[in-house]
Amino acid sequence: MKFNFWYLSSLTVSIIVIVPILTVFTSFFEDTSNYFKILQQTFFHEYIFNSLTLLIGVIFFTFILGVGSAYIVSFYKFPGANFFKWGLILSFAVPPYIYAYSLFAFFENYGTAFTILKYLFGDGNYNKQIPKFDGMFGLILSISFSLYVYVYILARSSFLYQSQNLIELGKNLGFSKFKSFYSIILPAARPAIVAGLSLVAMETLAEFGAVDFFSVNTLTTGIYNSWIAFDDLAFANRISFFLLLFIFILFLTENLSRKKAKYHSELKGGFKKKEKIKLYGGKSFFAFMFCFILFSLSFLFPLSQMLYWTIKFPENLIDLQIIDLLLNTLYLVSLSSLVLIFFALISNYGNRVSNKKILNILSTLSISGYAIPGVILAIAFITFIAWFDENMIKALGFLSIKKIFIGSILGLVLVYFIRFYSLAFNGIKSGYEKMNIAVDESAYLLGYSKTKTFFNIHIPYLRNSLLFVIILVSLEIIRELPITLILRPFNFETFATTAYISASEDLLEAAAVPSLCLIIIASFFILLTSKYILRDRDE
Amino acid sequence: MSNNFLEIKNVSFRVGGKTKVKNVSFNIKNKGDIICLLGPSGVGKTTILRTIAGLEKIKSGSIKLKDKILSSAKNHIEPENRNISLSFQENSLFPHYTVEKNIHLGAEAKKINVKKKVSPKKIIKLLNIEKILSKYPHQISAGEAQRAALARSLVTQPDLLLLDEPLSNVDQSFKEEIQVQLKKLLNNLKITTIVVTHDSYEAFYLGSKCGVILNDQLKQYDDPYNVYHFPNSIEVVNFLNRGILIPAKVTGENSLENEDLGTIKGNFIKHYPKGSAVKLLLQPEDLEHDDKSNLKLEVVDRKFRGTNFIYTLKTATNHLIPVLVHSHHIHQHQVDEKFGIKRPIHIDHIVCF
């Protein structure tokens, strides 16, 4: 009897997560139209081609940037190394869409770059000399500069956990530094890097704001368009099959690599705090420049562009009701974190005390929401609620529930829940896993009941994990765009939606103030997390 | 109603739906007794402790403590209501509290009466963990963690203390001292204890009774002396690994004959009809060394054990026989040399199978 509670709550959570995902599929199987036959062929190939190009491009850049910077800051001592260690994660505060706005605005004809050149060298037609970063290449850069942080964080922690032995082994074998890196350090960190890259790939496929801004057609926007604009579910079905195939592969890769990465990082023997190698002269300068340029391009650049606009067009600052937007954002963030934490805790605890296979399967299902792009999740949610309302609630003679779920804070929080549950669940899980099950048992034997054990032993122990999860979820929600855009109630805007709406109306200057606010708040949250993300082994 | 302090009757110990040890019965007669369970790793000793502690359930038989049923097919008292303490083999300290807080949490949880015979301070001192009190579990060694967990268990003064390989991570040099202190302490506090170990010396020293678990069964449950000298099965002999079996023929009421060693006399602990072929248990202390003896065997190995040497000798029929010689014995025999064995051979109690 006792375990049924855990079973039920885990079941509830997974049903909430899975139902909208199933809706995506079932509604796709209603073959509705033969619309746009010719278009389909052309578009279809374009979607796949674009998505692949985008994926490959982003993976290439994030790999170089993430692994490169992680290697430099974990193995070497040079001026500014301690700053870059956490400074480099700040670019996570700049969502790809805001980066896209900055990139476009800086390089467009008569844009910021033009202004700078004119200021420096006087009048002239510089437009032809200024490179243009829009379309696919701009998109790849926008996403890469924001998402390389995933690779950086995971690669760095893997490098840090590598035992000194491994590195000394390279020296003993007489390897050059490059060869050591290439044939020892990199392979040992491979699972962590692959996990990071698969996260990047999933986020790339799910990206909406930047993709929409550069109007590149990817599989995700393809589904969105054929579903929303053409009501062509059959076509959407075909595209989504491919998309989900991509995602499924990525999801598996990520999960497997994560398990392996854990194995690597938990090797106990032979860990010794590594002495970082001090760099001098040209090498030190190179290391510094690599990090400095990366930091400037990924964080300072969009920050300055937004700041520049805010100063140049101050009337936008006055028009915007910053306090309202801030309260809305914080309100969403706190409500969602509470709900997420609550359920993630229950599920984790249920898994821990009952140790049933079925619960494990359910919780694995529950975290799959993260793999589904937000824009698709939001539409699936609306479709499901509408279907449920028509066929169940109204058929039974009750009042419509649509208003409770669509265009309400409740609905918004629910879909955030589906999308970010895996963050909360895994965050708490990794905390729990570090605590031996014998700890619980010895608590029981000391006379603590299960409830007492939970509140007196687990909660205090998980305090840091919980805090970390709250901050991480908050960060995601602050940056989140498509779900908020589609599901928010009347007269309810956040920094992200305001920026997006202005940008989509070709009012990029007006998008600057909300973007700037978003970057500042997100940076603040990142600084709070950096303590946990960057924790060294011995700290 | 029995008068046993702990009574385990026909219990099959299971974990995860798999039976580990079948149909076990044994008792602890008096409060304050220490018994040991001995067996190779993986045999299910830990499962037995976990079941007694209430962390695993049983489907048959019963476990009674002070005449109260703790576990049976129908009843199961939750671990927190048993007043049984288990000190785990792995680190079970609360990772986010200092060692001191860990130890005090134990006492607080059970609201221990103040009329303690031994204060936590004394326990801490005894276990030599004063220096690590303010440290966190991840900052101390495995051995220290084990002792801290032991201290936490002891301060709660449980009805029954279950120790799972309590000293496995303690340095050899320190181990014997702790064994002595532990035994003294447990006796002082009159804490009934079951110790699980794979180390027979530890078991023989700590336990007033000793159970040997082999191949999903409790093979023997007896005084340590008896387990050693009167093992009840070949498996127990093999497990204790302190003797060999050689073929012999019973030649009379108190004599048998071996091809290599000749006549051996002594008291059979079990009757065998004259002429039956048996396997005789030969332990290192059974044979005596005698340089003058004409019974000479070849030395194939010599182990220096500090207080003594154990010589391994090869017989003509290629049996390897261990013989113990006092360390102060005047001269040493090298490998390949001959080694004399005193005749006539007399063994106090003859164990045959």
Place this chain on the structure above:
Amino acid sequence: MKKISIITILFTFISNLVFASEVNIFNARHYKADAELYGKFTAATGIKVNLINGKSGALEKRMIEEGADSAADLYITADAGRCGAFQAKGMTQRGLTSPTITSSVPKNFRTSHWVGVAKRARIIYYSPERVTGAELSGMTYEGLADPKWKGRLVIRKSSNIYNKSLVASLIANNGKKATAEWAKGVVANMARESTGNDRAQIMAVAAGEADIAVANTYYLALMLSGNKGAEQQEAAKKVKAFFPNQDGRGTHMNISCAALVKGAPNKANAIALVDFLLSPESQEHFTNNTFEFPMISGVSPSPLVVNNLGLDFKQDLKTKVSTYGKNQAAALEVMTAAGWK
């Protein structure tokens, strides 16, 4: 924190019910000027205006799924094609037939389900330095396919709704087959692959990347106003506007429209708001801020528009804007088939 959350949830629920006098707009037009107008409306009538901003596709989808339970009263978007398509899905209702509407809005720009509130023309911009008057003389949309513009034309992507509506009007006038050929000619003339928004096309001409561009009227005015900064103001001065098809049916016109949503809970308020938007004051507010053309007569476009684009051009009043919605799919088809990105 918890308490605040609960109160806010309650408040969110209740606030939807309490305001007896309100109108709910699903809004795909996000100009600051619009918000100011809604404020004026509330001040004048006491009717609260609730907004949900978003892109038209997502807003339409949400209204469709919410169905009869949708709180939506009005759907405001910046393209006639969208309103037409939305009506075709059965999502709108009759009712926009108030005296103000019928008397002030030309029939061409309304149905009983939706009505235009402001106009824009999609025109040609050119560089006076590189394009001669002779080249432009008698220029039409059809003429954009003329090989003489090879490598000299910029226009945004085929997925853009303004382009879809323009091509839809060409299909209505010239037929699908001829338009398909035309699209191929246009693609052959492009100076670069389609990219960027309308303003970017104009700036491409200013920067010398191309000689002619197709874009909506208000963009040049917006740039000239200085709202986009001094550089863009300068750039705009290097570009001139040209109104095509003056000798024939007139320049392609599009509208920002308001559609009355089916099952609108505040139908009367919605109609009142549309009436308000069509008042001379509101129309003037539009023209001075968004630089669109007024929908009603008697209101002058912004001086910036008048002085730089000219006023007395012939508008295409023959092609019904409702055909834009009908021909949208065919338009996208011919553009895609021509390789128009």
